[in-house]
Amino acid sequence: YPTLLDGLHEREIKGSQDILPAYDYIIVGGGTSGLVIGNRLSEDTGSAVLVIEYGYLDNNPSQIEPSSSSGGAWPRKDLYNLTSVPMIGLGNRTSGVYAAAVVGGGSTINGMMFDRGAAEDYDNWEKLGNPGWGWKGLLPYFKKSTTFDPPDAAVANEYNITYDASYYGTTGPIHASFPSYYWPGAKIQWQAFNDLGIPSNKEGAASGGGSGVYWNTDAMTGDKRQRSYARSGYYDPITSRKNFNLLTGYRVNEVQFSANLHADNITMIARDSPAGSNVTTVKANKEIILCAGWLHTPQILQRSGIGPKAVLNAANVTVLVDLPGVGANFQDHMGSRIAYQYNTDAQPNPQSFKTNSTFNQSSIEQWKQRKGPLSLGNGNTVAKIGLPHITPTNYTSIITRLLSQTTQYLPSIYTNTTKAGWLAQRDLIAANYGGLSSAVVEIPFSGGSSASMGLEKPLSRGSITLSPSNIYAEPILDYGTLTNPVDLDIMISVFKFARRWYAAQTALSTVEVTPGVAVTSDEGLGDAVKESAFPSEAHGCCTAALMPKELGGVVCPELTVYGVSGLSVGDISVLPMVPGSHTCSTVYAVAEKAADLIKARHRTVYRP
Numbered sequence: 001y002p003t004l005l006d007g008l009h010e011r012e013i014k015g016s017q018d019i020l021p022a023y024d025y026i027i028v029g030g031g032t033s034g035l036v037i038g039n040r041l042s043e044d045t046g047s048a049v050l051v052i053e054y055g056y057l058d059n060n061p062s063q064i065e066p067s068s069s070s071g072g073a074w075p076r077k078d079l080y081n082l083t084s085v086p087m088i089g090l091g092n093r094t095s096g097v098y099a100a101a102v103v104g105g106g107s108t109i110n111g112m113m114f115d116r117g118a119a120e121d122y123d124n125w126e127k128l129g130n131p132g133w134g135w136k137g138l139l140p141y142f143k144k145s146t147t148f149d150p151p152d153a154a155v156a157n158e159y160n161i162t163y164d165a166s167y168y169g170t171t172g173p174i175h176a177s178f179p180s181y182y183w184p185g186a187k188i189q190w191q192a193f194n195d196l197g198i199p200s201n202k203e204g205a206a207s208g209g210g211s212g213v214y215w216n217t218d219a220m221t222g223d224k225r226q227r228s229y230a231r232s233g234y235y236d237p238i239t240s241r242k243n244f245n246l247l248t249g250y251r252v253n254e255v256q257f258s259a260n261l262h263a264d265n266i267t268m269i270a271r272d273s274p275a276g277s278n279v280t281t282v283k284a285n286k287e288i289i290l291c292a293g294w295l296h297t298p299q300i301l302q303r304s305g306i307g308p309k310a311v312l313n314a315a316n317v318t319v320l321v322d323l324p325g326v327g328a329n330f331q332d333h334m335g336s337r338i339a340y341q342y343n344t345d346a347q348p349n350p351q352s353f354k355t356n357s358t359f360n361q362s363s364i365e366q367w368k369q370r371k372g373p374l375s376l377g378n379g380n381t382v383a384k385i386g387l388p389h390i391t392p393t394n395y396t397s398i399i400t401r402l403l404s405q406t407t408q409y410l411p412s413i414y415t416n417t418t419k420a421g422w423l424a425q426r427d428l429i430a431a432n433y434g435g436l437s438s439a440v441v442e443i444p445f446s447g448g449s450s451a452s453m454g455l456e457k458p459l460s461r462g463s464i465t466l467s468p469s470n471i472y473a474e475p476i477l478d479y480g481t482l483t484n485p486v487d488l489d490i491m492i493s494v495f496k497f498a499r500r501w502y503a504a505q506t507a508l509s510t511v512e513v514t515p516g517v518a519v520t521s522d523e524g525l526g527d528a529v530k531e532s533a534f535p536s537e538a539h540g541c542c543t544a545a546l547m548p549k550e551l552g553g554v555v556c557p558e559l560t561v562y563g564v565s566g567l568s569v570g571d572i573s574v575l576p577m578v579p580g581s582h583t584c585s586t587v588y589a590v591a592e593k594a595a596d597l598i599k600a601r602h603r604t605v606y607r608p
């Protein structure tokens with residue numbers, strides 16, 4: 001392997017000075033989960049660990065500022081470049097896609113919102129046949145991955161910021177903290193939720209609580225107010241480990257199997273090389289762990305011969321394991337927007353940066369001490385609301401409509417097992433709809449006059465499949481947004497709720513801009529939902545799900561892939577159902593648990 005070693009050396013970022021011809025563990029993808037698992041497995045100095053990442057390190061200092069969390073700032077160079085297929089639920093529009101391509105993955109570029117789903121969301125996972133994967137089983141890993149930094153005392157006093165630090169860890173690699181500023185209008189918006197009967201939750205981001213308004217934390221250090229992410233938490237501290245290598249700028253093509261279907265090797269190429277040229281093979285002595293994210297983990301599995309038979313046949317890939325769940329069960333949070341104007345807005349407000357130069361200048365001065373409005377990223381006040389709060393008079397009929405459905409709205413690649421999986425999920429969601437222990441919608445607010453409303457428990461499902469004409473091109477991505485009519489019913493109710501919420505903000509003199517007060521019928525509101533809809537809050541997931549095989553699962557509770565040995569998945573693909581939250585803190589917890597499972601199964605047993 002001397003030539004191989006030389007070639008790899010040039011691209012080695014840090015760690016051991018020697019790339020080995022074989023490693024104990026090969027982790028595919030150095031994103032959020034890949035760096036967590038790479039860190040934990042290399043704690044054992046006797047295990048050689050290689051992480052292979054398509055992207056590069058982003059050393060731009062602005063990427064660790066809170067301002068990098070705003071949607072407009074997400075750097076294109078750190079994202080894959082692909083477009084969805086036309087979305088039939090959204091008038092055949094296509095959409096861009098949020099999938100990170102950088103060391104640290106989504107955690108390097110994301111909106112830094114750092115919350116967890118409701119306990120009920122994770123308990124659903126366990127009920128789908130996954131012992132140990134409920135809220136109780138995951139809480140130790142949520143804690144292990146975090147350190148809580150309390151808010152500045154003066155700001156906490158002024159805004160009555162509440163929290164419960166006992167739900168966080170004290171020494172975990174990722175910091176959960178608060179900005180040092182809030183827009184005063186957020187107080188009025190918060191009160192308006194309370195006026196509509198939505199309670200304030202003392203700790204909403206981390207306690208697994210249900211319908212309520214709460215203070216959200218950011219993935220940010222509490223002192224310097226810098227992005228706290230997989231690279232800073234899990235990679236930078238271990239670059240001197242001799243048994244850990246991170247290789248950047250390489251794309252893993254396939255996993256290769258021995259005759260008894262044991263995963264032996266990965267093949268890879270430098271990312272800008274033409275497909276098929278200079279393919280390098282690296283062997284894994286113990287295990288290959290796929291952490292390439294919701295978009296590429298199913299693609300790598302399918303390219304390797306594991307996936308729905310029809311999809312593999314269409315792409316001329318030899319079928320090793322016919323596993324219909326690979327690339328099915330695709331979920332994301334869709335959302336829609338409603339626009340208002342405040343005629344008597346609170347001062348200052350988010351527009352003040354532009355309209356008030358004194359305010360703007362003082363914000364810049366305060367930021368030199370890491371304080372003030374520039375410490376605010378996406379805003380940290382959030383309402384997550386259950387269906388009975390959204391539509392007290394109509395939620396039972398929505399449940400009845402849902403339970404009368406069969407599988408008629410699922411994409412065509414779904415088979416008997418993946419359909420059975422959706423039916424099991426349908427029943428859990430229907431039960432959740434009837435209570436207030438989890439949310440169907442998220443409305444983040446921070447003083448701005450318009451609102452984005454995210455659907456937290458989508459019923460519509462999409463798919464990720466190999467491109468039949470070129471298996472190395474980006475896969476075919478169908479979001480499936482609003483293909484299930486109950487999702488649309490709920491979003492119509494959410495628009496009606498939002499109007500009640502704005503009406504309760506009397507001090508701000510609210511005026512509806514779009515869809516406009518003339519739109520009152522359900523049909524008109526449905527059109528408004530679709531017109532302003534976006535298919536993704538960048539929370540794609542669930543495409544190699546943790547579920548029994550009979551329900552379309554791809555991995556078992558040990559996270560190993562059905563039908564083969566030596567291969568597991570440790571990223572967001574394994575989620576059976578998207579939790580009602582932003583997804584990053586869940587990925588940290590899942591990856592921490594994955595690392596423990598992997599370590600446990602390879603622990604040497606000494607027999608005297």
Ligand SMILES: Cc1cc2nc3c(=O)[nH]c(=O)nc-3n(C[C@H](O)[C@H](O)[C@H](O)COP(=O)(O)OP(=O)(O)OC[C@H]3O[C@@H](n4cnc5c(N)ncnc54)[C@H](O)[C@@H]3O)c2cc1C
Pocket residue numbers: 028029030031032033034052053054055074098099100101102103104105106107109110111112113114115250251252253291292293294296297300537538539540571572573582583584585587
């Ligand atoms: C723009 C954006 C905004 C977001 N905002 C928030 C937010 O505010 N709060 C929140 O909680 N969550 C947010 N998320 C979601 C969250 O960041 C992700 O859910 C999480 O990071 C997913 O982790 P992962 O390890 O599964 O995948 P990723 O972190 O995406 O890592 C996958 C890695 O695998 C690499 N890879 C893929 N294919 C290959 C291959 N063939 N060979 C080698 N490497 C490969 C990719 O380059 C990538 O780095 C956001 C995500 C994005 C993209």
